[in-house]
Amino acid sequence: xxxxxxxxxxxxxxxxxxxxxxxxxxxxxxxxxxxxxxxxxxxxxxxxxxxxxxxxxxxxxxxxxxxxxxxxxxxxxxxxxxxxxxxxxxxxxxxxxxxxxxxxxxxxxxxxxxxxxxxxxxxxxxxxxxxxxxxxxxxxxxxxxxxxxxxxxxxxxxxxxxxxxxxxxxxxxxxxxxxxxxxxxxxxxxxxxxxxxxxxxxxxxxxxxxxxxxxxxxxxxxxxxxxxxxxxxxxxxxxxxxxxxxxxxxxxxxxxxxxxxxxxxxxxxxxxxxxxxxxxxxxxxxxxxxxxxxxxxxxxxxxxxxxxxxxxxxxxxxxxxxxxxxxxx
Amino acid sequence: xxxxxxxxxxxxxxxxxxxxxxxxxxxxxxxxxxxxxxxxxxxxxxxxxxxxxxxxxxxxxxxxxxxxxxxxxxxxxxxxxxxxxxxxxxxxxxxxxxxxxxxxxxxxxxxxxxxxxxxxxxxxxxxxxxxxxxxxxxxxxxxxxxxxxxxxxxxxxxxxxxxxxxxxxxxxxxxxxxxxxxxxxxxxxxxxxxxxxxxxxxxxxxxxxxxxxxxxxxxxxxxxxxxxxxxxxxxxxxxxxxxxxxxxxxxxxxxxx
Ligand SMILES: Nc1ncnc2c1ncn2[C@@H]1O[C@H](COP(=O)(O)OP(=O)(O)O)[C@@H](O)[C@H]1O
Ligand SMILES: [Mg+2]
Numbered sequence: 182x183x184x185x186x187x188x189x190x191x192x193x194x195x196x197x198x199x200x201x202x203x204x205x206x207x208x209x210x211x212x213x214x215x216x217x218x219x220x221x222x223x224x225x226x227x228x229x230x231x232x233x234x235x236x237x238x239x240x241x242x243x244x245x246x247x248x249x250x251x252x253x254x255x256x257x258x259x260x261x262x263x264x265x266x267x268x269x270x271x272x273x274x275x276x277x278x279x280x281x282x283x284x285x286x287x288x289x290x291x292x293x294x295x296x297x298x299x300x301x302x303x304x305x306x307x308x309x310x311x312x313x314x315x316x317x318x319x320x321x322x323x324x325x326x327x328x329x330x331x332x333x334x335x336x337x338x339x340x341x342x343x344x345x346x347x348x349x350x351x352x353x354x355x356x357x358x359x360x361x362x363x364x365x366x367x368x369x370x371x372x373x374x375x376x377x378x379x380x381x382x383x384x385x386x387x388x389x390x391x392x393x394x395x396x397x398x399x400x401x402x403x404x405x406x407x408x409x410x411x412x413x414x415x416x417x418x419x420x421x422x423x424x425x426x427x428x429x430x431x432x433x434x435x436x437x438x439x440x441x442x443x444x445x446x447x448x449x450x451x452x453x454x455x456x457x458x459x460x461x462x463x464x465x466x467x468x469x470x471x472x473x474x475x476x477x478x479x480x481x482x483x484x485x486x487x488x489x490x491x492x493x494x495x496x497x498x499x500x501x502x503x504x505x506x507x508x509x510x
Numbered sequence: 511x512x513x514x515x516x517x518x519x520x521x522x523x524x525x526x527x528x529x530x531x532x533x534x535x536x537x538x539x540x541x542x543x544x545x546x547x548x549x550x551x552x553x554x555x556x557x558x559x560x561x562x563x564x565x566x567x568x569x570x571x572x573x574x575x576x577x578x579x580x581x582x583x584x585x586x587x588x589x590x591x592x593x594x595x596x597x598x599x600x601x602x603x604x605x606x607x608x609x610x611x612x613x614x615x616x617x618x619x620x621x622x623x624x625x626x627x628x629x630x631x632x633x634x635x636x637x638x639x640x641x642x643x644x645x646x647x648x649x650x651x652x653x654x655x656x657x658x659x660x661x662x663x664x665x666x667x668x669x670x671x672x673x674x675x676x677x678x679x680x681x682x683x684x685x686x687x688x689x690x691x692x693x694x695x696x697x698x699x700x701x702x703x704x705x706x707x708x709x710x711x712x713x714x715x716x717x718x719x720x721x722x723x724x725x726x727x728x729x730x731x732x733x734x735x736x737x738x739x740x741x742x743x744x745x746x747x748x749x750x751x752x753x754x755x756x757x758x759x760x761x762x763x764x765x766x767x
Contacts, residue, residue, distance in 0.1 A: 379615055379623040379631075386612055389601040396561070396599065397674050398587035398616040407622070 197503075204502065205456055209366055216355055229354050229426065234466045235361045236423045239368055241446040241458035243415035246372050248444070249453030250381065251408050252388040256311045256440050257298070257318020261291045261413040263325060263435030265420020270430030271331055273339055280343035280351070280421065287417040294321070295413035299406045318440055325432040336431025343425055351425055361422050365459070368415055372455050375411070384408050445483070449490055451499025460498050512575060514539045514678055514708045515560070520569035522555055522732075529555045530566065531732035537678075542709045544719045547729035553712045554596055556729070557682045560710070561593040562586045573678070588617065590677030594670075596686055596712075598663040600655050606666055607651040610638035613673035641669040645699055661692030668699065678708045685715040697721065720744070728752070 212235065219227035240262050247253040268287035269280075277283070298317040302310055326334050342351040350356045375381050386394050387401040394401050424430050433439070442465065450461025465483065472479035494500040513536040522530035529552040537543045547553055558564040560571055562583035571579045578586055587593075601609050611634040615621060618633070628634065642648045645665040650658060655666060664684055671679060684700075685693050693715065700722055703709070713719050719726060720740045727737040730752050736743060743749055 374625045377627045377629065378625055379619075379621045379628045381624075382608070382612060382615070382628045383621045386601050386604070389603055390599060392563070393599045393601060393670075394612075395563075395583040396587065396593055396595070397613040397670060398584050399621070400582070400584045404621070 200503075201454075201456065205369065208456065208459065209362070209369075212362055212365075213359075216358055225354065228358050230470075232354070232358045232361050232426045233423070234463055235358070235365050236419045236426055237443070237446065237466060238459040238462040239361075239365050239419035239422070240416045241443055241450070241462040242365070242369060242372055242455060243412045243419070244443050245447045245450075245452065245455055245458035246375065246415070247408050247412040248447055249455070249457075250376055250388060251384045251405055253303075253405060253409060254311050254314075254444065255302075255409070255412075256315035256437065256444065257321070258314075258412070258416055258443050259437070259439035260294070260318040260321040260435045261416035262420040262423060262439065263321060263432065264291050264294065265417035265422075266424040266430045266434050267325060267331070267420075268417070269343060269421050269424035270337055270339060273341070273343075274331065274337075278341065278344045279347075280345055280425075283343055284418065284421055287421050288414045291413040291417040292410050295410040296406065299409035299413075303402055303405050303409070315437060315440070318435065319437060322432055322435045322437070325435065332430070334432065336429060336433065339424065339428045339430065342428060343421070357422075357425060361426070364418060364422065368418065369455060369459065372415075376455065380404065380407070445487055449487055449497055451497030454496070454499045457497050457499040464498065513537055513572075514541075514574060515710070516570075516572040517560070518570040518572065520556070520559060520571070521567045522552075522559060522564065523567055528732050530559065530569075533569075533729075533732070533734055535727060535734065535737070537708060537710055539708050540705065541724050542704050542711060542722055544711045544713055544723035544726045545729050546713060546716070546719055546726060549714075551729045552732040553729055554682055557593065557680050557710070557712055561591060561680055563593075587674055590675065591680065592671040592674045592676035592678070593680040594667045594682060594684055596682040598660075598667055600663060600666055600670065602654075602656040604655055605651065606642065606647060606653055606655055606658065607635060607638055609655055609666060610641055610669050610673045611635055613670045614638050617675055638669075638673060641672045644672065644702075645669045646695065659692075661688050661695070664688055664692065664696060665699075668696075672703075676707065678710070679703075680710050680712075682712045683714055684711070685713060685718050693718070 212231070215231045216228045219225060240258070244255065244258045247255060265287040268290060269283045272283050272286060298314070302313040302317065305313055331337055341349070342357070345351060351360065383394065383399055383404045386399070387405060391401050420434065423434065446461035446465045447458045448461070449464060450459065451457025468483055468486065469479060472482045476482070490497060494504070496503065515537040517533055517535040520530050520533045521528070533556060545553055545556070555564065559566045562581060562585070566579065570577055573586070573589065573591065578589070601612070604612070608629070614634045614637045615628065639648060639651065642651055645668050647662060647665050647669060650662060658666060668684065685696060688696060697718055700718070704722060711719070711722065723740055725737060726740055726743040727734050728743060728749050735752060736746050736749050738746065
């Protein structure tokens, strides 16, 4: 009996953990080099464009937390991005420019909205869950469209970016880029910790078999709701950064197209890998830029790619990488 | 005497079908009580009502003197009622160790902990290993549960139930689908646990039932037609007619041992 050896840590998951860490580091380092490329190619727009990509990477990462690890397919996730953006826009209008105050409001509003809508949506499963989150997302969308004091349908431009403890450092595109990248890395590490924590294990156990979880004494609902709230709050951080990147706030950020696009990013990149959502955001937004040069029907090209990836690699782009670079079986 | 579990006039219908038709039963602490009956008799439905997965239409479930009829499954598990499923219910994508460690986690400390790797918690893993050793799965601890054989799945299901620190085990056909060797191993395990646990064993395998049970109840069409020691049940004419007759070979095989 080799009980001692079997009590040690598993080797296979450890290899995977290592290769994930390497992949994540590589991706983040490459991203950090974008401003350099931007400078060398004398294309200042590149840095700002990539800031937008990083923002959506944060949103996709947050969605993967519930979609990939809780099997909760939220079709209203863009609403939280919108809450973040409007927290900036509305507070700016009233002279509150500090980003920390704006973040606090964005997160607070998102937590409350997620708690209420999540508590209702989580009573359902599968397609019904998708439809209810979609309905709540559209409710938020139409609420802000009708808010004529804050631009209504048209949205509103921001005079300035947010201030950081009185300083206007974010006016620099370069600073905003690195702040966004830093936020993405920080939230990625946080999401990784959550997934591997006790809480994350309960969330994934519920994804696998909710009945089994109840049969060992868990009440899955509260864990799912907490995850739903955390993901919403994370997405609202993306919204705060998006408003600053675009210097513009619009209800279009919360439309169901945006929510659908976030789902596409996660599926394309690889569900339940955290890194996949980030890669998916980069790929989708770059393709969007690139395909729209050739055709106005770029969405069709994107759809085609999605179908191909799902057909040939159910684990998304991350799955392809894992197969090519991962440990041999 | 105070029973660990009292079932009082339990009723459950699915449409016109009375699947649980006024069942009353007491299970004493330390007893191994077997429930036998033909397929479709309502055995699983009974277990589901006892474990809180199904709400009965009428009647009561009293556990350690407390009415728990309206308590949910998780609440019952926390009070020490553990259940194994007829159709193996495990977390297939988790390792064997994780499956059991999660059951330990459920009863030790808060699971609203967002940092710190759960896999690295020695307290959870060590406790889980004790149960894996007990059921003979220690050397499979790091394997993904999906890759286990059917018999090993049954063992794992058992280890998970034990890991909830039960005071009452509800076992729904733990021998279902096991081969001869696996069944012998499980029987061994049951023999070990018997006496240290209170067990309600729903089983189709007559050999196992007559070898293990202190008392046996026979469930037919949602009603208990007889309760008694294995010998009394074997000798009961009504039971023979209603049920054992069709199991002649296995029943007589059991009588031989
Ligand atoms: N959810 C359900 N809805 C309708 N009928 C059911 C349901 N569950 C079980 N039944 C019926 O109830 C009867 C008893 O089922 P069950 O309790 O699984 O029997 P056993 O475990 O003794 O084989 C069967 O006739 C079965 O078809
Ligand atoms: Mg059954």
